[in-house]
Amino acid sequence: MFFNDFIALSPRYRAALINSVGGYKSLCLVGTTNGEDTPLYNLTVFNSIFHLGASPPLIGMVVRPDNGDAERHTLWNIQKTGVYTLNHVMTGFHTQAHQTSAKYGAEVSEFEACGFTSTFKVGFSAPFVGESRIQMGMQLREIMPVALNGTNIIIGEMVSLSVPNDALDTDGFVDLAKAGSVASIGLDGYAKGRLLSREGYAKVPVPVEE
Amino acid sequence: MFFNDFIALSPRYRAALINSVGGYKSLCLVGTTNGEDTPLYNLTVFNSIFHLGASPPLIGMVVRPDNGDAERHTLWNIQKTGVYTLNHVMTGFHTQAHQTSAKYGAEVSEFEACGFTSTFKVGFSAPFVGESRIQMGMQLREIMPVALNGTNIIIGEMVSLSVPNDALDTDGFVDLAKAGSVASIGLDGYAKGRLLSREGYAKVPVPVEE
Numbered sequence: 001m002f003f004n005d006f007i008a009l010s011p012r013y014r015a016a017l018i019n020s021v022g023g024y025k026s027l028c029l030v031g032t033t034n035g036e037d038t039p040l041y042n043l044t045v046f047n048s049i050f051h052l053g054a055s056p057p058l059i060g061m062v063v064r065p066d067n068g069d070a071e072r073h074t075l076w077n078i079q080k081t082g083v084y085t086l087n088h089v090m091t092g093f094h095t096q097a098h099q100t101s102a103k104y105g106a107e108v109s110e111f112e113a114c115g116f117t118s119t120f121k122v123g124f125s126a127p128f129v130g131e132s133r134i135q136m137g138m139q140l141r142e143i144m145p146v147a148l149n150g151t152n153i154i155i156g157e158m159v160s161l162s163v164p165n166d167a168l169d170t171d172g173f174v175d176l177a178k179a180g181s182v183a184s185i186g187l188d189g190y191a192k193g194r195l196l197s198r199e200g201y202a203k204v205p206v207p208v209e210e
Numbered sequence: 211m212f213f214n215d216f217i218a219l220s221p222r223y224r225a226a227l228i229n230s231v232g233g234y235k236s237l238c239l240v241g242t243t244n245g246e247d248t249p250l251y252n253l254t255v256f257n258s259i260f261h262l263g264a265s266p267p268l269i270g271m272v273v274r275p276d277n278g279d280a281e282r283h284t285l286w287n288i289q290k291t292g293v294y295t296l297n298h299v300m301t302g303f304h305t306q307a308h309q310t311s312a313k314y315g316a317e318v319s320e321f322e323a324c325g326f327t328s329t330f331k332v333g334f335s336a337p338f339v340g341e342s343r344i345q346m347g348m349q350l351r352e353i354m355p356v357a358l359n360g361t362n363i364i365i366g367e368m369v370s371l372s373v374p375n376d377a378l379d380t381d382g383f384v385d386l387a388k389a390g391s392v393a394s395i396g397l398d399g400y401a402k403g404r405l406l407s408r409e410g411y412a413k414v415p416v417p418v419e420e
Contacts, residue, residue: 001378004347004370006267009382016382018264021344021371023236023298024386024393024403025261050260051235052272053359054228057216062262062270088233095409102412113414134231137214141358148351148365149263153270155358160214161231168211172219172226176234176395183234183393183403185386188410191403193234199305199398202312204323 020186024193026050027184029097030061031085031111031118031127032077041118041127043110044074045097047184049086057158059086059138065150073106078154082140083125086156087132088181094190097182121160128162133179135162173198230396234403236260237394239307240271241295241321241328241337242287251328251337253320254284255307257394259296267368269296269348275360283316288364292350293335297342298391304400307392331370343389345372383408 006014026049033039048062063075078084089097093116100110111118117130121137128135138156145152167179177193185191216224236259243249258272273285288294299307303326310320321328327340331347338345348366355362377389387403395401 001375002370002372006265006368006371011265013382014267015264016379017371017373017384018267018368019261020382020384020386021346021373022261022269023238023259023391024234025236026233028233048261049233050270050272051229051232051258052356053274053361054225055216055221056359057224057228058359059232060260060272062260064263091406094406098409099412102414104414136231142356144354144356146262146352146354146365149266149268151263153363155356158216158228160212161216161227162212163227163231165211169226172223172230173396173399174227174230175399176230177401181233182406185403185405186383189383189385189408190406191387192406193393193395193401193403195395196301196304196392196400196402199308199400201398202309204312204314 016186020189024191025184027089027182028086029089029100029116029129029132030074031087031129032074033081033125033127034077035081035125040107041109041111042073042077043100043114043116043129044071045089045100052155058141059156059158061154061156063152063154075152075154078140079143081125084138084140084156085126085128086136086138087129088134088179090131090133090180091182091192092180093131094182098188098190124160133164134174134181136160226396230399234401235394237299237392238296239299239310239326239339239342240284241297241339242284243291243335243337244287245291245335250317251319251321252283252287253310253324253326253339254281255299255310262365268351269366269368271364271366273362273364285362285364288350289353291335294348294350294366295336295338296346296348297339298344298389300341300343300390301392301402302390303341304392308398334370343374344384344391346370
């Protein structure tokens with residue numbers, strides 16, 4: 001099928017289509033705290049996470065302006081406290097993770113509402129997801145507003161990382177298929193992966209001498 | 211394994227680690243033209259593509275400052291011509307796609323060097339990859355420099371889209387596993403997906419009346 005008039009599509013069809021065709025997406029539960037004396041812990045699934053750089057370790061994340069309460073509470077908490085966690089969604093709890101996108105009120109913790117365990121690391125106030133095998137502690141570095149569509153790109157620096165030993169290769173590569181991480185397709189699709197190959201560093205072929 | 215001192219890691223280990231743990235990444239061959247009278251067509255694999263919005267359909271892409279020639283030629287061409295294509299990497303040619311990341315000179319077309327077919331759509335000067343089943347024509351909308359690490363985020367608007375009928379659901383969802391699209395892990399890992407489920411729109415449960 002060929003499309004070149006996206007405005008003619010219904011908003012729902014267009015959203016499903018455009019969200020899918022960008023390709024497989026990274027999927028994380030984002031954990032935050034409201035920073036009060038009796039803190040409330042927020043948890044929301046995001047499928048708009050992207051690698052921005054390794055040195056320093058930076059990860060970007062797109063927050064939509066119109067996604068109701070879930071993403072907005074996350075943004076508020078990150079702006080207020082400067083910290084958050086990224087926790088991979090694993091096969092076995094992707095349905096539960098999807099449920100965190102429902103419009104729970106600001107007074108509800110999605111950890112409790114959706115059945116996740118909040119865990120903590122010393123000196124870091126944002127909650128991790130105990131069920132996740134890949135957990136990142138993130139410090140806010142910058143929020144870049146995108147004037148084109150009113151989204152915000154949150155850029156964070158990774159300050160801690162937990163990965164399972166059985167998925168960590170000797171050279172630092174983490175095999176996400178072995179770890180059991182889930183990828184996102186579109187707005188509501190969830191996929192598991194199978195590693196096809198790792199390729200060597202690509203070089204321009206040297207012409208054979210005659 | 212727990213990490214919290216990334217500077218202590220060797221640059222190569224750190225790059226492999228941090229590039230992997232962000233999660234599965236979208237993978238596209240980016241086709242450009244240098245816009246000359248006798249045009250030269252450039253093709254480079256990118257694994258830093260992310261969905262930014264559906265209305266208008268916007269896709270972001272991170273270009274590294276230090277990735278040698280391949281990404282730099284792509285950036286030059288996009289800046290000069292304002293157009294480019296995104297073509298999904300499919301199972302069956304991911305090794306060939308990886309090869310486009312080698313440091314070919316500006317005078318070499320990776321289409322020819324790596325064995326891809328350039329195809330064209332009327333009124334659009336950037337080349338598509340004939341072997342790809344999901345092809346997007348993109349118009350440059352904005353280049354956002356990221357001061358934190360010297361990367362640039364290229365934001366483009368989708369102006370055309372080809373998707374295979376056998377992977378397009380009636381509601382606009384595209385099943386990337388059925389299409390045969392490949393996901394990226396880290397710097398050099400390639401994975402295929404299997405759809406686990408599509409979930410319904412998540413709602414806050416209504417309490418049962420007593």
